[in-house]
Amino acid sequence: MLIILGAGFYSxxxxxDKMNRQIVHYLTTEQGYTEKQLYKVYTQIGKAPVVSTTVIFADEPDARYFYRKEAGQIYQYSNAPAGPPDGSKTHYLHLEEDGG
Incomplete structure (x- = not known):
């Protein structure tokens, strides 16, 4: 039983980790960012969307940008303040035209 749980956790x-790398690759090769501009990138598995990767940019630590991959395409689908929403965050620096 422990082997099955360990294998599941590792998978x-x-x-x-693979999704994080794919999002970083997308941002650096297709969107022109450098890795230094990416403060934090992490992937979560939840309800809807099932898999979501959050990116926080170094020059905008008070905002989160959400990315996902569908049908082989990576895109930004939303954004939000990094902390509790208080209505003060109204301008986002890294919105993509087709997302957010």
């Missing part, structure tokens, strides 16, 4: 961790 999940590997999948999240």
């Amino acid at each position: 999940l961790h590997s999948y999240k």
Whole structure:
């Protein structure tokens, strides 16, 4: 039983790591960012969307941008304040034209 749980945990961790790398690759090769501009990138598995990767940019630590991959395409689908929403965050620096 422990082997099955360990294998499942390892698979999940590997999948999240793979998604993080794919999003970083997308942002650096297709969107022109450098890795230094990316403060934090992490993938979560939840309800809807099932898999979501959050990006926080170094020059905008008070905002989160959400990315996902569908049908082989990566895109930004939303954004939000990094902390509790208080209505003060109204301008986002890294919105993509087709997302957010």
